[in-house]
Amino acid sequence: MAGSAQGAAEGAADLSDETNDKSDLFDRLTGLMAPRSVAVIGASANAQGWSGGAVPVLRRLGYRGKIFPVNPKYEELNGLRCYPSVSAIPEPVDAALMFVPQRVLPGILEECGQKGVRGAVILASGFSETGEEGRKLEETLREVANRNRIAICGPNCLGLANLDSGFMGLTAATFPEDMSAGHTALISQSGQLLMVMLSRAHDQGVHMRYLVSTGNELNVEAADYARWALEDPEIRSVCMALEGLRSPDRFLDLAKRAREVEKPLIVLKLGRSQRAARTALAHTGKMAGAFRTYEAVFRQNNIVSVDDPLELADVAALFEKCPAPHGERISVVTFSGGWSGVMADQSEALGLPMADFTGETVEKLRPLLDFTPPVNPLDLSGNVNNHPERWGAALEAVLADANTDIMVVFIHQVREAWRGRLIEPVLELAKTAGKPIVIVYDGGKIVEPGWDFLAADKSLPIYRGSQQMLKALKRFVEYHKRKSASQGDSDWKLLDIEAGADETVEKLLAASGRSLSEHAAKEALKSYGLPMVGETLVRIEADALSAAEEIGYPVVMKGLADGMEHKSEAGLVRLNLADADAVRTAFADLSGKIDGYKLGDAPAACLVQKMVTGGVEAILGMQNDPDFGPMILLGVGGVMTELMNDVALRRAPLSQADVAEMIDETRLSQLLEGYRGAERADRAALEEAVLRLSAFAVAHADSIDSIDINPLIVLPQGEGCIAVDALIIKPENQA
Numbered sequence: 001m002a003g004s005a006q007g008a009a010e011g012a013a014d015l016s017d018e019t020n021d022k023s024d025l026f027d028r029l030t031g032l033m034a035p036r037s038v039a040v041i042g043a044s045a046n047a048q049g050w051s052g053g054a055v056p057v058l059r060r061l062g063y064r065g066k067i068f069p070v071n072p073k074y075e076e077l078n079g080l081r082c083y084p085s086v087s088a089i090p091e092p093v094d095a096a097l098m099f100v101p102q103r104v105l106p107g108i109l110e111e112c113g114q115k116g117v118r119g120a121v122i123l124a125s126g127f128s129e130t131g132e133e134g135r136k137l138e139e140t141l142r143e144v145a146n147r148n149r150i151a152i153c154g155p156n157c158l159g160l161a162n163l164d165s166g167f168m169g170l171t172a173a174t175f176p177e178d179m180s181a182g183h184t185a186l187i188s189q190s191g192q193l194l195m196v197m198l199s200r201a202h203d204q205g206v207h208m209r210y211l212v213s214t215g216n217e218l219n220v221e222a223a224d225y226a227r228w229a230l231e232d233p234e235i236r237s238v239c240m241a242l243e244g245l246r247s248p249d250r251f252l253d254l255a256k257r258a259r260e261v262e263k264p265l266i267v268l269k270l271g272r273s274q275r276a277a278r279t280a281l282a283h284t285g286k287m288a289g290a291f292r293t294y295e296a297v298f299r300q301n302n303i304v305s306v307d308d309p310l311e312l313a314d315v316a317a318l319f320e321k322c323p324a325p326h327g328e329r330i331s332v333v334t335f336s337g338g339w340s341g342v343m344a345d346q347s348e349a350l351g352l353p354m355a356d357f358t359g360e361t362v363e364k365l366r367p368l369l370d371f372t373p374p375v376n377p378l379d380l381s382g383n384v385n386n387h388p389e390r391w392g393a394a395l396e397a398v399l400a401d402a403n404t405d406i407m408v409v410f411i412h413q414v415r416e417a418w419r420g421r422l423i424e425p426v427l428e429l430a431k432t433a434g435k436p437i438v439i440v441y442d443g444g445k446i447v448e449p450g451w452d453f454l455a456a457d458k459s460l461p462i463y464r465g466s467q468q469m470l471k472a473l474k475r476f477v478e479y480h481k482r483k484s485a486s487q488g489d490s491d492w493k494l495l496d497i498e499a500g501a502d503e504t505v506e507k508l509l510a511a512s513g514r515s516l517s518e519h520a521a522k523e524a525l526k527s528y529g530l531p532m533v534g535e536t537l538v539r540i541e542a543d544a545l546s547a548a549e550e551i552g553y554p555v556v557m558k559g560l561a562d563g564m565e566h567k568s569e570a571g572l573v574r575l576n577l578a579d580a581d582a583v584r585t586a587f588a589d590l591s592g593k594i595d596g597y598k599l600g601d602a603p604a605a606c607l608v609q610k611m612v613t614g615g616v617e618a619i620l621g622m623q624n625d626p627d628f629g630p631m632i633l634l635g636v637g638g639v640m641t642e643l644m645n646d647v648a649l650r651r652a653p654l655s656q657a658d659v660a661e662m663i664d665e666t667r668l669s670q671l672l673e674g675y676r677g678a679e680r681a682d683r684a685a686l687e688e689a690v691l692r693l694s695a696f697a698v699a700h701a702d703s704i705d706s707i708d709i710n711p712l713i714v715l716p717q718g719e720g721c722i723a724v725d726a727l728i729i730k731p732e733n734q735a
Contacts (some may be wrong), residue, residue, distance in 0.1 A: 005385045027221065028151035029228045032119020033210065034162055035094035037063045038169075039086055039348075041108060041118070042099030043069035043077050050123070050171045051099035055080065061179060063166035068093060086115050090734035096120040097159070097169045102127070104437055105141050105155075113148025120145075122154035127216055129156055157215025158191035160225075160314035160413060164209055164234070174199075182207025182458075184316050185229035187222050188241035189214050190270070197241065200313040205455035206320050209235060221246055223254040230254075237319040239312055241268045255301035264319055264479050266304040268312050269294050292623050296649035300658065302482045304475050314472035317461035322436035328477045329355035331398045332377035334410035335384045335391075339466070340377035343408070346466055348472050353401040364397040371561030379437040384418065399429055399437070406436045406473065410466075411450065417420075418448055419450045422688055430459050436463075436476075438471050478663055485657075495695055501527040509703050514730055517560050517599055518567075519607055521726040525709070528696040531691055533724045535609035544587045547608040554578045554611040556724070561597035561604035563725050576611055610722055616671045616681045617711035619647065620690060620723075622697040624705050624731075630697035634662045634690055636671070637711040654694040658724050659687045672714060679716040684719050685713045705731045 004471060023620030032506040046052035049204065055078045068091075072084040082090050086096065086108070094116050100108060102124045102579070112120060127138040130473070138155065145152045159170040163181040172195050177408035179279040184206060186195035191213040198208060209232070212225045215696055226238045238258070258265045261408035266668035272291035286574050298305045306312045330352055332343045347354055354376050357365070368390040372379045378398060383390045399407050407668050411422050430437050439462045441451050454462045465467035504527040508520050516524065522532045536547035537560075546557045559572035567573050587606060594604035622630050628651050635647025663669050663683065674680040689712060715721060 024149070025151070025220075025224065026228060026231075027151060029224060029444070030118075030221075031094040032121075032151045032153060032366075033160065033167075033212075033225070033228060034165055035119065035167060037068065037092060037094050038063075038065060038167065039068045039070050039083075039089060039093045039096045039112075040448070041070040041096050043071050043074075043082065044099070045074065045077060054099065054168075057168045058166065061166035061168050063168070065094070065165065065167065066091065072499070073163045086111050086117070089115070093117050094119065095167075095169070098122050100123070100124070102137060102155075106137075106144055107547070108148065109141060109144045110148070111142065113150055117150060119151040119153070121153055121157075121158060121159045122173055122215075122218070124154075125156040126540075127155050128390070129216065137677065138216065139217065145219050146442065149219050151221065152218040153212065154215035154219060158194060158213035160210070160212040163207070164211055168183070170213065170380065171392045176202040178202070178207070179205055181209045181234075181235040182320060183234055184208050184320050185212075185226065185232075186237055186240075187212040187214065187225045187238065189217075189222055189243045191243055193268075194534065197239070197309045197312055198309055201316060204313055204317040205458045205460075206313060207458070208315045217246060221250060223247070223251045226265065227254045227257055230257055230263055237264045237316055239266045239268075239316050239545070241270065241312070246629060252297075252301070252628075255303055255564070259302060262483065264302075264304050266306060266312055266315050266475075267298060268309060268321070269304050280726075281330075283649075285575055287657045292649055293628060293631055295627055296631065297651050300650050302470065302479060304476065304479050311472065311475075312662070313467055314461075314463065315475045318436065318438070318472055318476040319328065321459060321461045322476070323434055323456045324480050325405045325436050325477060328481070329403055329405045330408055330473070331354050331355045331357070331401060331404040331406070332408045332410065332418045333395055333398050334412075335379070335380045335382075336410065336412065337379050337381065338370070339410050339412065340379045343377050343410075343466055343470075343484060347469050347730055350470050352470060352474055352477065352540055355401065355405065356401050357398075359565060360395055361401040361403075365394060368394050368397075373415075386420070388418075388421045391422060392428075395425055395429055399433060399435060404435065406438065408438045408440065408469070408473075410440045410442075412442045419453070423450060423454065427457060427459060438469060438473065440464075440466050495529065495692055497528055497692075497695065499735040502534055505696075505700055506703070509700070509728075509730060509734075510601060512730070514732070514734075515562070515565050516728040516730075517562075518558065518726055519605075520600075521707075521728040522723065524728060525693070525696065525707075525726055528699075529692050530696070530709075531685075531720055531722045532726070533609050533612060533722050535607055537605050537607055538587075538602060539605045541584060541587050544583055544606060544608055548577065548580070548583045551608065551610050555583065556609050556611050557586045557590060558609070559594045559604065560599050560607055561594040562599060564594075564597070565729075566585045567725075600732060609724065612713050612722055614679075615713040615721075616723075617713055618668055618686060619708070619710040620693055620712045621709060622652070622689045622693060622704070622707040624697075624701060625651075630694075632662075632690065632694050632697065632703050634668070635666045636668055641710055652694040652697045654691060656691070657704065662690070663687070681714040682717050682720055683714070685719075686712070689721055691725075703730065703734065705729045 040054045042051050046050040068089045069080055069082040071082055076082055093115055096112050126134050128135040163167045163179055186208050196214045210229050214222045229235050229238050319425055336354040362374045372381055383641040409426050439460050441462050442464050505524045508524045519537050526532045538544045554576045557574045558567050564570045576598055577583050577586055590606050597604040599605050617638040619641045621633040621637050625631050630652040631649055632652050633649050634646050636644050646666045648665040650658045672681040674682045705730045709723045712723045
């Protein structure tokens, strides 16, 4: 019974949409996630089925609330009075677990509303994920639930659990033996992934506090559960497996709240392929694929993005068990020269720096080593066997080193008699350590008892291999670095935009078809202060010659015609025209190529513009994403831009910090600094141009699908930047 948010009907009303009252939704979710009483509707005596196991499981987990079995077939179940209906229960009911056929759900849900039930778990499948008939039934349930203010988990889900209170409304074939509550929430749109991630986390010694399989998200979304969990002071991180988002704005509100309370969102985004249905006319659209957009939004909001379910558990272990690091420098303690080399290589490859021990630490370590040097990674080798007391002393010295931000301890292939002497000093240090301590415990089945001991202790994150540990550690470190850095507010409102700019843009858009000509696109962007190359639109040779003389040689000539947006590919660009003869030849050639074509309501034309040489070529663009709105793209530009694919993406409006980060993510940063002896380019001018495009995109988000400025040439320091080509595409329904 795998849940899927994709089955939810688009635009469907939900609890928060109807009242716009977040406190009301929070109250309903409290009734669902932390109920003081629960009705088990459809409870049975079949101990092998979900309906028969629900009450015994609630009791076994020590659920502190009241339990009301509901089934007219029984007078008593599991030693509890069984009621014929929800309305027959004489006391208030917060939540309902529904083990009934789908056809009777609307009537039972109506009865729950009359009873004042605040939340219900609908496990049954056969709704919008199955077709039109199921979709209609789901719509009926949604109408009943919303009218009665009932928060619904599901349908088509595995349910949810609050392991702190013992409330278990989760159905699955297997559970970890120890279901005690931890400090992590796990919310998944896939029920089976939820159980895989739960098991993996328990293997790491990470215990969940809340578990939610969201299913079809009838009127409560994954972001709503996560927002509710963030408010629990015992929660240290919220993990999510997402197939998609019904309400992106709600997810962004969640991300904002997570930053405010300084708790990480750890997200596995499923479905990473490019949007197949979208035909992108601009280069920007081709490169701004679905997953890249999500990754950009995640990075901008300091959301920890992971690649697979196992990595999600690996990362969660660090946030569950470790204090925030003061830096990113790693110190490694092992008793293997081979593992020392592996760690040094892998750390460098991932960009995690190894600490250099201070002189004081080196002097502490010298007496503890017989034949290995006091360097990081630290190899104690035979000392573990011959002088076991040196192991704990070395760990203490390395952890105390002023340059150690994170200590990694390797334990591997050890005799059973050694396990205690290796593990116990690490656990003892962890009790008072103000720095993260991470254990890599590897060696196959033969050392499994040691792993189990560490997992049961729950105090330290443990890993079976260095690569997975370092990848998780990289995510952990980057989150804390970004959290401490100032993200800044959007700066576009501070820009000086000329009066009447928006009117100019809308007139140009209204006068164009699906795509604006290069000349019209530049006029629109220029109104927002984006620097454009000097140019003149011409249709006769004499005007072309006059324009070239006025602009000054050398010039560029381009043919402009509807349907030929990418002029280089169409052979419509002539560069470096040095004199009148070259202009005549180019005009004759291009006029022949565009003869018979239109440019809007007029005949196709040629564009004469100044030839700009030197500088750094950048691409600057916008793609209006259906989920997140205007996404700004920046990267290495020119005719090879798609092949290079060296771009960064952020959601508008941008801050100055966003723009600086985008430049630094790409090779633009090196090129702007003056690569291989070239002049340093005007980075400040580029940053301003990006902010201006961000402001333009936000102001006209409803009228523009994509923008492509390529190349935007960044001139030497102090000379600014200048766009020599531009394309604006309108939405299909506005063509």
